[in-house]
Amino acid sequence: MTRYTASVVAFVLAIVTPAFAQPQGAPPDKFRQLEEILPTPNEQRTASGAPGRAYWQQRADYDIDVTLDDVKQRITGKETVTYYNQSPDPLTYLWLQLDQNLFRKDSDTALTAPAPSLERPTFETLDTLVNRDFDGGFQIAAVTDATGKPLPHTIVKTMMRIDLAAPLAPGKSVVFGVAWSYNINDAKRLGGRSGYEFFPKDGNYIYEIAQWFPRLAAYNDVSGWQHKQFLGSGEFTLEFGNYKVRITAPNDHVVGATGVLQNPQAVLTAAQLQRLEQAKTASAPVLVVTPAEAKAAEAGKATGTKTWVFHAENVRDFAFASSRKFIWDAQGHRSGTQPVLAMSYYPNEGNPLWAQYSTAAIIHTLNLYSRYSFDYPYPIAISVNGPVGGMEYPMICFNGPRPEPDGTYTARTKYALISVVIHEVGHNYFPMIVNTDERQWTWMDEGINSFLQFLAEQEWEDNYPSRRGEPKNMVEYMTAPGHDPIMTNSESVKELGNNAYGKPATALNILRETVMGRELFDFAFREYSRRWKFKRPMPADFFRTMEDASAIDLDWFWHGWFYTTDHTDLSLDDVRHFTLNTKNPETEKTLQRQQQTAAPTTLSAERYRDTPKLVEQNPALADFYNRFDPLAVTPADREEYQKVLGALTDKEKALIGSNKNFYVMRFSNVGGLVMPIILKLDYVDGTSEELRIPAEIWRRDASKVSKLVITDKVLSQVTLDPKLETADTDLSNNFFPRKPVMTRFQLFKQQQQTTPNPMQQLERKPGTDAPRPQGPGQ
Amino acid sequence: MRRWLAVVMLLTGLVPVAADAHKFYVSLTTVEHNTAEQSLEITMRLFADDLEAAVARETGKPLTHGQPGFEAAVFAVVRRALTVRQADGQPLTLAWVGLENKVDVTWVYVEAPRVPSTTGFTLRDTIFTDLFPEQVNMVHVKDARGRRAIDFRGGDSFKPF
Ligand SMILES: [Zn+2]
Numbered sequence: 001m002t003r004y005t006a007s008v009v010a011f012v013l014a015i016v017t018p019a020f021a022q023p024q025g026a027p028p029d030k031f032r033q034l035e036e037i038l039p040t041p042n043e044q045r046t047a048s049g050a051p052g053r054a055y056w057q058q059r060a061d062y063d064i065d066v067t068l069d070d071v072k073q074r075i076t077g078k079e080t081v082t083y084y085n086q087s088p089d090p091l092t093y094l095w096l097q098l099d100q101n102l103f104r105k106d107s108d109t110a111l112t113a114p115a116p117s118l119e120r121p122t123f124e125t126l127d128t129l130v131n132r133d134f135d136g137g138f139q140i141a142a143v144t145d146a147t148g149k150p151l152p153h154t155i156v157k158t159m160m161r162i163d164l165a166a167p168l169a170p171g172k173s174v175v176f177g178v179a180w181s182y183n184i185n186d187a188k189r190l191g192g193r194s195g196y197e198f199f200p201k202d203g204n205y206i207y208e209i210a211q212w213f214p215r216l217a218a219y220n221d222v223s224g225w226q227h228k229q230f231l232g233s234g235e236f237t238l239e240f241g242n243y244k245v246r247i248t249a250p251n252d253h254v255v256g257a258t259g260v261l262q263n264p265q266a267v268l269t270a271a272q273l274q275r276l277e278q279a280k281t282a283s284a285p286v287l288v289v290t291p292a293e294a295k296a297a298e299a300g301k302a303t304g305t306k307t308w309v310f311h312a313e314n315v316r317d318f319a320f321a322s323s324r325k326f327i328w329d330a331q332g333h334r335s336g337t338q339p340v341l342a343m344s345y346y347p348n349e350g351n352p353l354w355a356q357y358s359t360a361a362i363i364h365t366l367n368l369y370s371r372y373s374f375d376y377p378y379p380i381a382i383s384v385n386g387p388v389g390g391m392e393y394p395m396i397c398f399n400g401p402r403p404e405p406d407g408t409y410t411a412r413t414k415y416a417l418i419s420v421v422i423h424e425v426g427h428n429y430f431p432m433i434v435n436t437d438e439r440q441w442t443w444m445d446e447g448i449n450s451f452l453q454f455l456a457e458q459e460w461e462d463n464y465p466s467r468r469g470e471p472k473n474m475v476e477y478m479t480a481p482g483h484d485p486i487m488t489n490s491e492s493v494k495e496l497g498n499n500a501y502g503k504p505a506t507a508l509n510i511l512r513e514t515v516m517g518r519e520l521f522d523f524a525f526r527e528y529s530r531r532w533k534f535k536r537p538m539p540a541d542f543f544r545t546m547e548d549a550s551a552i553d554l555d556w557f558w559h560g561w562f563y564t565t566d567h568t569d570l571s572l573d574d575v576r577h578f579t580l581n582t583k584n585p586e587t588e589k590t591l592q593r594q595q596q597t598a599a600p601t602t603l604s605a606e607r608y609r610d611t612p613k614l615v616e617q618n619p620a621l622a623d624f625y626n627r628f629d630p631l632a633v634t635p636a637d638r639e640e641y642q643k644v645l646g647a648l649t650d651k652e653k654a655l656i657g658s659n660k661n662f663y664v665m666r667f668s669n670v671g672g673l674v675m676p677i678i679l680k681l682d683y684v685d686g687t688s689e690e691l692r693i694p695a696e697i698w699r700r701d702a703s704k705v706s707k708l709v710i711t712d713k714v715l716s717q718v719t720l721d722p723k724l725e726t727a728d729t730d731l732s733n734n735f736f737p738r739k740p741v742m743t744r745f746q747l748f749k750q751q752q753q754t755t756p757n758p759m760q761q762l763e764r765k766p767g768t769d770a771p772r773p774q775g776p777g778q
Numbered sequence: 779m780r781r782w783l784a785v786v787m788l789l790t791g792l793v794p795v796a797a798d799a800h801k802f803y804v805s806l807t808t809v810e811h812n813t814a815e816q817s818l819e820i821t822m823r824l825f826a827d828d829l830e831a832a833v834a835r836e837t838g839k840p841l842t843h844g845q846p847g848f849e850a851a852v853f854a855v856v857r858r859a860l861t862v863r864q865a866d867g868q869p870l871t872l873a874w875v876g877l878e879n880k881v882d883v884t885w886v887y888v889e890a891p892r893v894p895s896t897t898g899f900t901l902r903d904t905i906f907t908d909l910f911p912e913q914v915n916m917v918h919v920k921d922a923r924g925r926r927a928i929d930f931r932g933g934d935s936f937k938p939f
Contacts, residue, residue: 116911117904117932125911410842412826412882465881476806476823480916480927494929495810495914497802743810745819745875748887752876 030674030702034555037563038540044221050531051546057536059084060216060241067248068207068300068322073186073196075212078142078179083168083216090167091219094174096160099211100182102230103136103190108157109232127189134190138214141183145176145707160214178214187387193235194398197387199325199347200312202298204457206326206347206386208398210319211236216512218437222538228439234490235431235438235445238316240534245310249322250302254289256328256345256382257320258395259312267306280341285359289328291348298348299323312395314377314534315644316435319393321345321384329355333363336375340366346385353417354402358383361421368456369429372522372528381428383421390420392427399424415465422456423449434529435536442490443562444539447504454505471727474506478567479671479729486562487539506727507561514676514725515556515695516552525548556695560673569671570735572679572720578662583644585637593631662711665736667719671729674698677705680722683713803828803913805905807860811896811921818862818870818890823912824882828906829855835909843879852877856886859905863936865898898923907932 014137041047061084066077071244085091102109116125143153143162152163168174184207187195194210217236218226255267264273272288279286302324312318325347333340344358362383366376380395388398401417403409429452431438431445438445454469467473477483477498484493486504493499513523528537528545543558560566582588638721645653667677677693697705720734728734732741735737742750780819812918826912833851834840836858853874867892875887896919903915907930915930919939928937 073930113911114931115933117907117913119904119933120908122909125908415881467882476918479925480918481925482927482929495802495804495916498802743808743821744885745808745818745821745887745889746812748821748878748885749819749875749889775892 028702029558030560031553031696031699034543034558037559038543039222039538042221045538046539047544048548049528049541049546050548051535054088055535056086056088056221058086058216058219060239062213062241062243062318063244064213064243064245064318065248066212066245068209068250068253070205070207070250070253073184073205074181075184075209076181077213078177079213080175080177081216082173082175084173085168085170087219087221088170090169092167093164094162094168094176095217095219095225096178096214097211097217097227097230097236098138098155098158098160098214099230099236100157101137101155102232103134103185103192105132105136107137108229112231124189134185135183136185137182140214141179141181142177144177146177148177151176156229159217159227180214182212184209193388193391194319195387199349204298204323204326206321206323208319208321208384208386208388208391210317210391210393210398213318217315218536219342220437220536223437223440223507226437226439228491230439231491233493233496234440234442236317237431237435237437237439237536240314240316240435243310243312243315243318245312245318245320246307247310247320247322248305248307250324251304251306252297252300252302252324253322254324254326254328254345255308255320255322256292256326256343256384256396257308257310258315258380258393259310259348260310261380262311263307265383267308271453276330279702280332280339282331285329285331285342285344287327287329288343291325291327291351294325294327294348300324311672312378315394316432317393319396321382321386321396321398323347323386325349325733327351327355329359331359331363333366333381335366335370335377338375338377338379340376340379340381342366342381344383344385345509347774349405350385350402351397352407353401353409354385357414357418358385358399358421361418362425364460365422365425365456367458368454369426372455372525373429373434374450374526374533376428377433377533378428381425383425390424391431392424394428394432397421397424397427410556411465418460419453419457419467421528422460423453426452426456429529433532433534434532437536437538439490439769440494441487441539442496442500443486443504444537444542446496446501446518447486448508450501450505451508454509468505469509470724471506472724474502474727475567475729477503478727480567483565485565499653503561510726511546511554511557514544514678515554515557516550520550520552521546556674556699564672566672568673568675568726568728569666569668569669569730569733570675570720570726570728571730572718572736573666573668573713573733575663575666575718575736577715580658580660580662580665582656583641584642586631589631589633589637596631659712661711661714663711663715663718665707665709666704667707667720668704669698669702670733674702675726675728677707678721678723678725679709680719681709681711681715682717682719683711684716685712685713779917803906803910805903805913805915807903807915807917809862809901809917811893813922816892816894818893818896819841820860820872820888820890822856822860822886822888822905824884824886824905826879826882828909829884829886831909832906843877843884849874849877852884852886853888856888856905859907860901860903861887861900861936862890862901894921896939900936901928901939902934903930904932904934 043052046052057484059192061082064077064079066075068075083094101107102531120531145151145153154161162176164174185192185195190196194208197206204490216239217757218239220226243259247255247257275286276286279288326345327348328343328345330341330343333342342359342362343353346354362381366381370376378395382396384396384398385402386398389400391398399420401413401420403413431446436444450468454466457464457466483495484499486499527549528542532541532544547554615626674695676695677697680688681691682688693707718736721728796885808821810819812819829852830842832855833848836855837851841851857872864870872888872890875889877887878885901917903917905915906913911932913932917928919926919928
């Protein structure tokens, strides 16, 4: 640390000199208000980020009969839809989403897929490329009005327009019917958010069925009809409504679905009914269908069909799962005043993990998410194991992880299962209830949900291995040149996992822990959730509510983190130390002597030190100046000091005698993102303290700032962002005095050199002691 | 004729697979030129399950982290996938440093000694592109000229440093 002694006057001058002159060339104002980018507030959406007095949304109720064909892997259905026009606009046509058309051979998804590698392709890759035998996509058999008369309709890729006989006036509703069928995709082979899995060992299937019926596209005040084509990444935006669904499946299948089972007596055995009843008040999962019963069903064949009837209220979608392989467990739970049945459906292949963790993770998720948003409003919460790795629908989600066939499992699989159940059950809140537009903004559901997932994981066990949430895990992505801002459309984002899940989750974690503080953040976040529960918020509504409820101007944060690709790299450039000139000759001359002694001796001076000198040999050559000590305190010095003291007031005397240390710290912003400056101050006496400076320090000059810190004690070390809370990408400029910072590679290598690696321990050949210098295969 | 057929199949190719909401086929490799040591230090962050799939393909049998032969197989996979060429076109010889497993992620460390400069270098990272059509490999380069990011998809050729 550089040390300066300055006179009082000079010191005061340094402070009053304007330090914040704007650099030339008008750098971008990082604190510019967002109003000019955000849409103008209106009667639907207020400037505070709440639904306005004229907020409206449409509603669609569905009455559906569907048959699952377990021989041909086919869905056949017919629906009667009641569509309520609650908008102020007359509608001459309706748009429906036909998501299964993604699997058509001529879909835009297929046509625009980048070429895969043909170097050493696997048989699986070749198989999906060459044997393109899957005949996917909706076959629309009929579109009719309420009386059964055909309605004209036009299919445009993954959308269908139905032309109404007369415009649907505001406040009116229309009833129409659609009949359809489609072939279910092999989700293990072709991918997809739903589909079937075939088990060659026992010849059975698990079906996870979603996006299986023509669904109303959203019509809203921001997009009009939201009918941006489905390409595979941008998920869904849908209308709330009530569902009555009759699912006809083989009579030995167990069916789980969005909604409450209406006819348990007709589809369950007496024993199952009794177990289900018992589960409602149980404190651990109760097996409604046991592993042995599932095993027995696997060996049999259906003798007919059964129809399961489900009703769901105020949901934006409906999905179900069906298989004779399912074990089924259930446990009652209460969220506020809402009784909930948490349930899991999984094959014997899912155990031992599923019985132990799935339903427990559902209940943990409901507890945690309700604390940060609102009570879970639905009576059912289901997790299903099947071919889909992780996908969410209202009240039901599909989760992939399974133990090894031999019944063992790795820690990775265990945590993957717990994490994915938390994540997918968490999606019930975002976007199933806070109904964001996933086709447009993936981050609004995935980012917010990944943030809450991190909180839930951290409350699961100590040091839970969360993949996303910790700022330090986002550093590599944020320094990648050419990555996208978070505010990028869902289908155009290059690295969806980092962009729409990891970065927004990290941003919200930083907002909560570092920028706003937990109390203010939690209050504002709960307000956002409460305002938009069962409604459709847009990004501006989130940005505005978080400010509105907290009185913290966050425009700089939204701008930097969501609209730009700037990253955090703050540098502590230097620290200068000033002390007061007390004018006291005893103090000041002692100090000067110390500095003189501490100054380095030159090489020549050192070598001449012991050489005999002429003046020493011949004292006649010595005079006054050979004896004079300029740093000795003289009576004249003391007299002068008394004079100075006499002119000072008591207050001024105390100030000069206060013995304060003045540190001027200079910072520069290398990464471009403005962030709070978090400092750890270590003192020479071994104590330390933390200093937290809000981001507003950068408001006049976002590239260079300075800060004065006054202390009683002398500093030994200053550290910027000591707890790695700001995603600072370069730690080598975070220390003053500088400290070497090793890369992950160097840290690993250093540690490897001290302990033999597992190969050296395990693979050392008998009779050879020397570890191989070049590693394997060299 | 065979070549032309392959092109037609790709044009009508299917692959809507990225549909699984939470599985992303991405790897991140940091290539840092240590000017003091005159070495190229390479750190790869790979999803552990993808790496095990590649090892199984390499060795013809399933192997997991900690089992004998796993590191050797990982090194074989990495050497096949990651190539750094010097200005004269000669590939650098990569030396094994080690690997680390962090639940769902495996960090792989390799290095190339005796690299005084990276001028004129090119590289290619095809790891897992033979297994997953959607695989994207991000490479962050840090050397005397600063930081750069290069991304590789299946079929991509060598790209300049
Ligand atoms: Zn998600």
